[in-house]
Amino acid sequence: MEQQREAGTLGMWWFLLTEIMFFGGMFLAYTIYRHLYFDAFAAGSNVLSIWWGAFNTAVLIASSLTMALAVYHAQMGNSKKIVFFLLFTVVLGLVFLRVKYIEYSDKFEEHVFPAGDFRWPLAEHPTAPSNVGQLLTMFIGIPPAGHTAEAPQQALPANIDTKYSDKSPYLGISGAIPEEVSKMGMAGHVRMYFWLYFVMTGFHALHMIIGIGILLVLAFQAWKGKFSKEYHSYIELTGLYWHFVDIVWIFLFPLLYLVDRHL
Amino acid sequence: MSLIAVDPIEMGAPQVDGEPLSYLNDGHGLRSWLLTKDHKRIAILYLITVSTFFVIGGIFALLVRINLLSPNGVFDADTYNRLFTAHGIVMVFFFLVPAVPAILGNFLLPIMIGAKDLAFPKINLLSWYMYMLGATFGLIAIIAGGVDTGWTFYTPYSTSYSNSNVLLAGIGIFIVGFSSILTGLNFIVTTHTMRAPGMTWFRLPLFVWGQYATALVIMLATPVLAITVSLMALERIAHVGIFDPAMGGDPVLFQHMFWFYSHPAVYIMVLPAMGVVSELIANMSRKNVFGYKFVAMSSLAIAVFGFLVWGHHLFVSTQSVYLGLIFSFLSYAVAIPSAIKVFNWTATLYKGSISYDTPMLYGLGFIGLFLIGGMTGLYVAALGIDVHVTDTYFVIAHFHYVMVGGSLMGFLGGMHLWWGKMTGRQYPEYWARAAMVIQFVGFNLTFFPQFILGYLGMPRRYAAYPPEFQVLHVLSTAGASILGIGMLITIVYFIWSLKNGKRAPANPWGASGLEWRTSSPPPTENFYETPIVTWEAYEFAPIESMQVLGYPGDSSRSTQPVPKEHGTED
Ligand SMILES: [Cu+2]
Numbered sequence: 015m016e017q018q019r020e021a022g023t024l025g026m027w028w029f030l031l032t033e034i035m036f037f038g039g040m041f042l043a044y045t046i047y048r049h050l051y052f053d054a055f056a057a058g059s060n061v062l063s064i065w066w067g068a069f070n071t072a073v074l075i076a077s078s079l080t081m082a083l084a085v086y087h088a089q090m091g092n093s094k095k096i097v098f099f100l101l102f103t104v105v106l107g108l109v110f111l112r113v114k115y116i117e118y119s120d121k122f123e124e125h126v127f128p129a130g131d132f133r134w135p136l137a138e139h140p141t142a143p144s145n146v147g148q149l150l151t152m153f154i155g156i157p158p159a160g161h162t163a164e165a166p167q168q169a170l171p172a173n174i175d176t177k178y179s180d181k182s183p184y185l186g187i188s189g190a191i192p193e194e195v196s197k198m199g200m201a202g203h204v205r206m207y208f209w210l211y212f213v214m215t216g217f218h219a220l221h222m223i224i225g226i227g228i229l230l231v232l233a234f235q236a237w238k239g240k241f242s243k244e245y246h247s248y249i250e251l252t253g254l255y256w257h258f259v260d261i262v263w264i265f266l267f268p269l270l271y272l273v274d275r276h277l
Numbered sequence: 278m279s280l281i282a283v284d285p286i287e288m289g290a291p292q293v294d295g296e297p298l299s300y301l302n303d304g305h306g307l308r309s310w311l312l313t314k315d316h317k318r319i320a321i322l323y324l325i326t327v328s329t330f331f332v333i334g335g336i337f338a339l340l341v342r343i344n345l346l347s348p349n350g351v352f353d354a355d356t357y358n359r360l361f362t363a364h365g366i367v368m369v370f371f372f373l374v375p376a377v378p379a380i381l382g383n384f385l386l387p388i389m390i391g392a393k394d395l396a397f398p399k400i401n402l403l404s405w406y407m408y409m410l411g412a413t414f415g416l417i418a419i420i421a422g423g424v425d426t427g428w429t430f431y432t433p434y435s436t437s438y439s440n441s442n443v444l445l446a447g448i449g450i451f452i453v454g455f456s457s458i459l460t461g462l463n464f465i466v467t468t469h470t471m472r473a474p475g476m477t478w479f480r481l482p483l484f485v486w487g488q489y490a491t492a493l494v495i496m497l498a499t500p501v502l503a504i505t506v507s508l509m510a511l512e513r514i515a516h517v518g519i520f521d522p523a524m525g526g527d528p529v530l531f532q533h534m535f536w537f538y539s540h541p542a543v544y545i546m547v548l549p550a551m552g553v554v555s556e557l558i559a560n561m562s563r564k565n566v567f568g569y570k571f572v573a574m575s576s577l578a579i580a581v582f583g584f585l586v587w588g589h590h591l592f593v594s595t596q597s598v599y600l601g602l603i604f605s606f607l608s609y610a611v612a613i614p615s616a617i618k619v620f621n622w623t624a625t626l627y628k629g630s631i632s633y634d635t636p637m638l639y640g641l642g643f644i645g646l647f648l649i650g651g652m653t654g655l656y657v658a659a660l661g662i663d664v665h666v667t668d669t670y671f672v673i674a675h676f677h678y679v680m681v682g683g684s685l686m687g688f689l690g691g692m693h694l695w696w697g698k699m700t701g702r703q704y705p706e707y708w709a710r711a712a713m714v715i716q717f718v719g720f721n722l723t724f725f726p727q728f729i730l731g732y733l734g735m736p737r738r739y740a741a742y743p744p745e746f747q748v749l750h751v752l753s754t755a756g757a758s759i760l761g762i763g764m765l766i767t768i769v770y771f772i773w774s775l776k777n778g779k780r781a782p783a784n785p786w787g788a789s790g791l792e793w794r795t796s797s798p799p800p801t802e803n804f805y806e807t808p809i810v811t812w813e814a815y816e817f818a819p820i821e822s823m824q825v826l827g828y829p830g831d832s833s834r835s836t837q838p839v840p841k842e843h844g845t846e847d
Binding site: 017020021024025028029031032033035036037038039040042043046047051128129132202203205206209210213 | 396397458462465466467469470471496497498499500501503504505508511514515516517518519524525526527530534
């Protein structure tokens with residue numbers, strides 16, 4: 015039994031290492047293009063709602079606490095409390111996903127979803143909350159008063175930002191950049207920012223969904239009384255995974271939401 | 278040292294149809310195989326499927342060679358692109374990467390460390406199903422018209438221009454990648470937590486060290502391939518992304534990320550084969566591997582250095598010359614641990630009592646061919662020469678000497694050494710030696726002319742070529758046919774031996790290692806009682822005591838005296 019537990023823990027740590035390498039590829043791409051197209055990334059970042067981002071960060075930190083409490087009660091062999099805290103963690107995870115869903119829909123509405131009808135520059139942000147009250151009403155699906163529908167937008171290639179034409183996007187090569195790129199100018203690079211935003215938060219959300227699924231199974235098993243003081247390593251391992259997914263978000267939030275925002 | 282009695286019936290093993298109960302007859306029917314959690318049965322499942330892909334990849338190789346018989350080609354250029362891509366994808370992702378770890382490693386690693394199974398048997402079975410799923414996607418991609426990007430999937434061709442099944446192949450590779458991650462995870466955890474009492478790290482067979490180092494590389498490199506392929510696939514679907522210059526992206530970033538996996542992948546393919554060769558050389562010359570710790574540590578050194586050299590694939594891809602210099606230097610540095618292995622194997626042979634049975638022939642073949650492959654690796658790691666030979670047949674010949682001459686020779690050598698252990702039947706020695714010699718000749722005839730072709734300027738991936746290259750191309754195709762015949766003979770006698778081969782004794786080679794101290798084939802639990810290891814790696818017992826275990830007892834082969842301080846009993 016002890017050997018199994020040791021094996022499980024070691025295995026999970028190694029698995030998390032592979033996860034770091036997996037996300038690492040995206041962080042690498044982000045770092046390079048943020049360095050090359052800083053202004054575009056800053057502009058794109060300002061479209062995101064810092065309210066939603068901060069709220070979700072708080073939700074995930076809280077979920078890490080409830081997860082840790084579930085592990086604690088698993089070690090104490092307290093089945094009822096395990097179920098309670100696992101489900102609490104699930105609820106917080108669902109709150110996170112609900113906010114992510116609102117944010118994604120807003121981005122579609124603002125035409126900054128990169129693969130769709132992308133338009134830049136953005137005239138205004140019609141749907142972001144600006145205080146806690148609005149945040150809560152929007153969370154349950156009621157748009158705040160003064161919510162405007164679609165703002166007039168400019169089509170993609172219209173805005174040529176010449177500032178970009180003298181900066182080569184290639185690693186380690188100097189010289190002219192292709193015409194298509196300079197034609198797109200700033201808009202193209204903002205679009206790349208949103209591409210990275212959707213891919214990175216999308217893969218993160220996928221990990222959240224998998225985590226919630228595992229938590230539900232564990233909660234069911236705990237409810238059936240499967241876990242005891244001696245046998246609860248699956249809860250500990252899932253705890254490690256859940257904390258890891260939270261930590262990824264702790265990196266994503268400042269990198270994506272706070273590119274050039276200062277207090 | 279104590280010899281564990283391994284006559285299963287003497288040990289009180291139950292009998293099935295007059296044969297002792299082993300993992301092979303412990304449960305019958307398809308269900309008992311497809312739902313098995315026994316690492317040995319999973320190894321057999323892998324053996325069957327991975328070998329099938331080897332045959333498929335081999336057929337594509339022959340088609341490629343047939344096309345190159347004539348300067349104008351036999352197939353049109355578009356078909357040719359799909360043929361060499363299919364050959365590359367199948368051989369790299371569906372054969373070479375899983376071959377040694379998933380077949381030999383799966384079967385042997387738990388037995389060699391004295392464990393009953395891997396740490397996570399269910400995950401092990403899951404990895405086989407992931408392999409099957411990924412391989413199915415790969416097969417569909419090929420059958421439904423193929424892929425024309427080459428196995429490297431360079432952007433922006435793969436993301437924006439290619440009209441072939443890039444997506445399907447990408448999904449297949451992504452899934453197969455996770456299959457090998459699960460295998461690697463199992464190996465690392467098993468080696469750490471499941472060693473038998475007395476089996477210290479420096480008593481591990483070098484095969485286990487090789488698998489362990491490979492598992493490290495698999496765990497850290499494969500996820501990078503997964504994200505690279507994912508981003509490539511998403512970019513292809515969404516027509517937005519980071520790899521296409523037309524969208525402000527950088528194709529060189531793709532190359533960096535791709536080779537961050539794919540150079541270490543070379544070591545995923547060759548490190549486990551090196552582990553096999555250590556076993557072949559030690560057991561077939563009945564000597565402890567010279568400088569055991571150096572060989573063990575050089576596996577880890579190769580695994581670590583292997584992560585720092587990917588840039589040598591980008592010497593002509595706009596990478597800065599200074600960066601190129603560093604990558605060139607580091608690539609030379611990897612040659613050091615590789616050379617340590619080759620020197621130590623050679624030193625092991627010195628004054629050994631050498632048998633020239635088939636496993637040894639493959640072991641020696643590996644050393645010779647890997648030497649050529651490795652040395653020409655230094656040519657292409659040199660900045661100046663690489664500019665001349667980049668993307669020519671010189672590079673093709675170089676990595677085939679490493680992949681076929683190295684990995685495949687190691688794999689086949691291991692298959693011969695452990696065939697009796699896995700199946701309970703020995704292969705026919707005469708045919709095996711003949712096949713090995715045929716393969717060796719065929720291999721060199723195929724690939725040596727390609728060094729010359731490449732040096733003369735024949736570019737890779739071209740369907741047609743100037744007529745002056747025809748002689749060398751015809752020689753190469755002739756060699757490939759001979760190599761193919763050699764492979765065919767091996768496949769035929771392996772299958773033949775399943776029914777007609779001589780019964781394998783517990784230890785047909787007079788070899789050392791825990792796997793020879795259990796019956797052939799082993800029982801489901803691997804051992805009749807948990808072994809307690811009191812001896813060092815590669816301590817060979819005297820011939821007489823080996824005869825107890827079924828070693829035919831070639832009295833001309835003496836044995837190295839067992840060092841007094843280690844041989845506790847006996
Ligand atoms: Cu390389």
